[in-house]
Amino acid sequence: MGKIKKFANIQIRKIRGGKDPIRLIDEFIGRRGFDPQECARERTPESARWMIPYSEGEELELLAEGLSRANDTTIYMGINVATVPVRGAGEMLSAALEVADGLIGIKVSLVGHYLVLSASFPAASVSVEDLDYNLEIITAQRSWFREALADELGIETLPDE
Secondary structure, eight states: OOOOOOOOGGGOOOOOOSOOHHHHHHHHHHHTTOOHHHHEEEEOSSEEEEEEEEETTEEEEEEEEOTTSGGGOEEEEEEEEEEOOSTTHHHHHHHHHHHHTTOSSOEEEEETTEEEEEEEEEGGGOOHHHHHHHHHHHHHHHHHHHHHHHHHHTOSSOOOO
């Protein structure tokens, strides 16, 4: 048997595997024709947030949370669908919950005074194609949700944002 060479602990570094969620989101933004650096809003060691122009006056929010814990990193994407008025908020929220039962693969949430259609998933198992797919799911159901909500409320259309 030959001698076993001992290495100093300083020379051995831990190499992390897996996907880099920041790079993944930057690639997703780049594919949409935007500069990821211009879309970036805030970055901490724990999270990063981007706002991407979606349509006139609207933005898609992308959020990566848990960046310091690679196995627990979560990616969130969401688009505002309606403003909840102060007067009649209870009626609108109960109608939104009724309509939300018809959503597939996404959820509706109350964020501030907005109803938001969103999807979230673990970053470890997601690809750029998965991000594209989830955006398509949100986009496809956005107009249906707005129309169904207006119908449930008994109004012609929801006011624009």
